[in-house]
Structures are given as structure tokens and as C-alpha cells.
């Protein structure tokens with residue numbers, strides 16, 4: 001039988017760091033990958049460790065790593081297909097690791113990078129939000145949407161957002177001027193938006209075209225399937241591609257360090273309850289931010 005002493009520790013690649021994980025976020029992409037729903041876009045080979053976000057402490061660094069040291073508290077965002085963050089010890093290329101702002105707890109650090117990159121890239125790279133632009137953000141109460149509302153308001157946009165009725169005050173508090181409850185009110189009276197950000201898809205996507213001015217921009221992330229009606233309404237339709245680009249990750253933590261945005265945590269569960277965490281997410285029982293797993 002194999003004993004622990006038989007295991008050989010491989011040397012760390014020169015540009016990699018080893019991180020003792022303290023917390024990991026559970027995102028919709030984790031449940032979708034696990035359920036095989038993204039197999040056509042992201043063909044997985046098993047076994048796969050889930051987790052796109054996490055935070056921990058560096059325990060070893062490769063010979064060529066610069067700007068990071070053993071003992072640093074960091075946030076990590078591994079690639080979609082690689083080994084995820086729900087493990088005791090992660091080994092990642094330096095590009096997927098950034099120092100955690102001291103103002104954030106480990107749990108908040110584990111809820112920052114994936115939603116942050118998913119908010120930063122659509123608003124700044126894809127939609128190029130400018131002061132005064134009218135922007136509607138669907139799902140403004142979710143992990144991504146709540147950061148988008150905070151950043152769009154900070155950039156000087158006139159923000160409208162949708163969420164469930166019990167979250168209206170919460171989303172208004174994040175900086176939205178107008179909040180529409182999808183389970184009570186009809187958002188179709190909204191008009192002349194410069195940008196609509198769709199984090200929902202399906203019927204919400206379909207009904208969002210008339211909200212835009214001609215020449216406006218509908219930006220969507222992978223959610224439910226969409227029907228592109230851009231030419232019918234004279235608007236640009238773009239799927240924003242989210243990647244673990246180090247420059248973006250640095251911008252995301254800098255905005256948190258400056259207090260421009262703060263990641264929201266819906267609940268914290270022990271790592272042993274990862275199956276329940278996935279189930280809660282799939283049942284729509286997670287609201288106002290990320291479910292975070294604590295790793296001992």
C-alpha cells in the first residue's frame with residue numbers, strides 16, 4: 001500500500017506559486033461545468049477540481065516568480081479547465097495570482113476575482129462605459145451584477161438594474177438610480193439605454209432589445225441561450241469573453257483596495273458542504289453575492 005512518505009513532491013515550475021487555500025467561491029460556472037452544460041464550449045476531462053475563485057497564503061514560489069513572496073495573502077483565479085480552488089493546496093502560474101487587499105477578509109478575497117473580472121471586462125473593455133451613459137444591468141443583486149452596479153455608478157453612468165423585489169433597496173444602495181423588480185414589475189417601459197448588460201439570457205435577453213437606443217450595445221455573458229436580434233433593432237450585440245488576464249485581475253483588486261467596490265458574500269459554508277453549496281446555487285437559493293467555502 002502507498003504510504004504518504006512514498007509520495008514524491010514535484011519541484012515547483014519556475015513561474016508558479018503554491019498557495020495554502022483558505023476559502024473558495026462557488027460560482028454558477030462551477031455547477032454548469034459539473035452538470036456538463038458547457039461541454040460544447042469547454043470540453044472537460046475528468047477528474048476536475050471545481051472552483052474558479054479562491055484566497056489563501058503563498059507557501060512556496062518558483063525561481064522566476066517576481067513581486068510575490070512566501071507568506072503573502074493572495075486571491076487566485078485559475079483557468080476554467082485547469083485544477084480549481086476547492087483544495088487544500090493549489091499550484092498556479094503567477095499570472096493567476098494577485099495580492100489580496102488587506103481591507104478584505106479571506107472569504108471576501110475568494111469572492112472577488114471571478115465576479116470582478118466578469119464585471120470589469122464587460123463594462124470597461126466591451127461596453128466602454130463613459131460618464132453620463134445610460135446603462136441597464138440585469139441581475140444587479142448577483143455576485144457579478146452587484147460589482148457591475150458599483151463600478152458603473154463609480155464611472156458616472158446612469159444605472160438602472162433588475163433584481164427580485166426583496167433586493168430592490170439593496171441594489172439601490174449599491175448605486176443604481178432606478179431598480180426594477182423582475183418578479184413584480186415590467187422592465188419594458190425602460191427606453192433609450194446606451195448599454196444593456198445581460199447576465200440572465202433567455203426571455204430577459206429577448207425583451208431587452210427595445211430598451212436600447214438605435215446604435216446602442218447589448219452585452220451578454222454566457223447565461224441561458226440567446227437569439228441575436230441586433231440587425232432588427234439596429235444595435236450591436238457582443239458576447240463579452242471573460243479571461244484570467246493578469247492586468248484585469250490587478251485592476252479588480254486595486255478597485256477593491258480603493259474602496260470603489262466590495263464583493264458580496266451570500267453565505268459561508270464549510271468545505272465539507274460543497275455538494276449542498278452546488279445544490280443551493282442550482283435551486284436559486286443564493287442571492288446577494290457569492291457562496292463561499294471555508295477550507296481548513
Ligand SMILES: NC(=O)c1ccc[n+]([C@@H]2O[C@H](COP(=O)([O-])OP(=O)(O)OC[C@H]3O[C@@H](n4cnc5c(N)ncnc54)[C@H](OP(=O)(O)O)[C@@H]3O)[C@@H](O)[C@H]2O)c1
Nearest residue numbers: 028118139141142143144163164167182221222223242287
Ligand atoms: N464567462 C462568462 O461568460 C460568465 C462569467 C460570469 C458570470 N456568467 C454568468 O452570468 C450569470 C450571473 O453570474 P453571477 O455569478 O452573478 O450569478 P449569481 O451570483 O448566482 O447571481 C445571479 C442573479 O440572477 C438574478 N436573476 C435571476 N433571474 C433573474 C431575472 N429574470 N431577471 C433579473 N435577475 C435575475 C438573481 O437575482 P435575485 O437574487 O435578486 O433574484 C441572482 O442574484 C450566470 O448565468 C453566470 O453563469 C458568465
